[in-house]
Amino acid sequence: MTTLHNAEAGDRDRKAFDDPAARGQLIRWFVSAAAISVPQAAGPVTFSLLALVLTGDTSGGAALILAMTVAQVLGAIPITRLGRNRSATWFLQGLIAIRTIALLLMAVLAAYGAPFLWLFLLTAVAGSVHGAAWGYLRSVLNGLTPASKMPRALGISATLNEVTFVLAPVAASGLGSLSPIFAVVAMAVLGAIPALLVPHVSVAPIEDTPHAGGSVLSPSILLWLMCSAAGGSAIAAIEIGAVALAIGFGYPPALAILFTVPLCLASVAGGIWVSVRNRAATRGMVVGLLCVMTGGAWLAAMQHSLALTIVGAVLIGAVLAPLATYYSLILDILAPPNKRPEVFALLRTANAIGIIFASAVLTATSLSVALLVVASTMLVVTLIVGAVSFKEKRRA
Structure with missing residues (x-):
C-alpha cells in the first residue's frame, strides 16, 4: 500500500510540474520572489544618494535603511496575523500595495522638499510589511510546487534573490546618478511586481x-x-x-x-x-x-x-x-x-x-x-x- 501511495503521489507531482499552466504560475512566482526584495537590495544606494541630495550627507540614507529594517522586525508577526483568515494572495497584494504607495509618496515628498522626518516615517511604513509579505509569498509556493520539487524551487528562488541583490544596487547607482527621486520611483515600481504577478492558488500543506x-x-x-x-x-x-x-x-x-x-x-x-x-x-x-x-x-x-x-x-x-x-x-x-x-x-x-x-x-x-x-x-x-x-x- 505504501509503494502504491508513493507511486500515485509521484504521478501527481509529475503532472503538477509538467502542466504548462502550472509551470506558468511557478514562473510568475519566481519573478515575484525576485522582485519582492528590490526595495531592500536597492535601498542602501538609493537612500544614500537621496539623502546626499536633500541634506548634503549620506548618513541620512543609513538612517532610512535602519528605519526600514527595524520596522520589518517589529511588524512581521502582528501584520502577518492580520491576514490569518484571509486569502494569502489577496493579503499579499494588499501588503505590496501599501509598500508601493509609501515609496511613491516618499518620492513625491522628496521632490517637493518635505522635511526628512516624513521620509523616515514613510520608509518605516514600507519596511513594516516586508516580512509579512515574504511570509505569505512563501506560503503561496506550497500551492504551486509538489513536495518532491520543493528543494529545486527554493534553490532557484535563492539564486534569483542573489541576482536581485547583485543587480539592484548597480541599477540604483546608475538611476540615482541621474535622479535619486527617479531611482525611488523605479524601486517602488519594480517592488510592486509581485502584486501583479503572484498566482491566485489555494495554499495547502506539503503532502506526506x-x-x-x-x-x-x-x-x-x-x-x-x-x-x-x-x-x-x-x-x-x-x-x-x-x-x-x-x-x-x-x-x-x-x-x-x-x-x-x-x-x-x-x-x-x-x-x-x-x-x-x-x-x-x-x-x-x-x-x-x-x-x-x-x-x-x-x-x-x-x-x-x-x-x-x-x-x-x-x-x-x-x-x-x-x-x-x-x-x-x-x-x-x-x-x-x-x-x-x-x-x-x-x-x-x-x-x-x-x-x-x-x-x-x-x-x-x-x-x-x-x-x-x-x-x-x-x-x-x-x-x-x-x-x-x-x-x-x-x-x-
Whole structure:
C-alpha cells in the first residue's frame, strides 16, 4: 500500500510540474520572489544618494535603511496575523500595495522638499510589511510546487534573490546618478511586481510530512531562526565591511568588489547546485555546511591575507543557498499549518536581525573586532546545532 501511495503521489507531482499552466504560475512566482526584495537590495544606494541630495550627507540614507529594517522586525508577526483568515494572495497584494504607495509618496515628498522626518516615517511604513509579505509569498509556493520539487524551487528562488541583490544596487547607482527621486520611483515600481504577478492558488500543506502544533516560537523553530540570524550577520559583516577591508589591505575603496562579488557569485553557484540536486540536505550535511560558513567567517576575521579573506567570503557565500533552502523546508514541517506564513515571516525577519546585529557591532567597534564577534557567533550556533543533532541521533 505504501509503494502504491508513493507511486500515485509521484504521478501527481509529475503532472503538477509538467502542466504548462502550472509551470506558468511557478514562473510568475519566481519573478515575484525576485522582485519582492528590490526595495531592500536597492535601498542602501538609493537612500544614500537621496539623502546626499536633500541634506548634503549620506548618513541620512543609513538612517532610512535602519528605519526600514527595524520596522520589518517589529511588524512581521502582528501584520502577518492580520491576514490569518484571509486569502494569502489577496493579503499579499494588499501588503505590496501599501509598500508601493509609501515609496511613491516618499518620492513625491522628496521632490517637493518635505522635511526628512516624513521620509523616515514613510520608509518605516514600507519596511513594516516586508516580512509579512515574504511570509505569505512563501506560503503561496506550497500551492504551486509538489513536495518532491520543493528543494529545486527554493534553490532557484535563492539564486534569483542573489541576482536581485547583485543587480539592484548597480541599477540604483546608475538611476540615482541621474535622479535619486527617479531611482525611488523605479524601486517602488519594480517592488510592486509581485502584486501583479503572484498566482491566485489555494495554499495547502506539503503532502506526506508531519505537522507540529503549538507556538511559532517553539525551541525547534527558534533553533533554525537563530541559524538564519547568525548566517545573515556573517554575510552582512562582509558586505558592509567590504570597503574597510579593501582599505585595510591597501586598496582603494572601489575595490570592495574584491569581496562582495566573489561572495555573491559563490551564493549564486550554491543556489544552482541546490536546484540541480533537488534534494533536501540531511541533518549531518547541514552541520557540515554550518562548519563551512563558520570556517569562512573565521578566515575573513583573521584578515591574514587578501587571498584567504576572499576565500572566506567565497565559503560563506557558497553555503548560503543550501542552508537557506534547508531552513525553509524544515520550518515548513515544524510550523503549525495555520501559522506557516508567520513562521516564514520570522525566517525573513531573523535574517534582518542578523544584519542589524552585524551593523551595530561594526558601528560600535572596529572592523577586526566586529568580524571576530560575528565569527564567534557562527561558531556558537554551529556547536549548538551539532549538539542538538547528536542528541537527536542518539535518541533515534
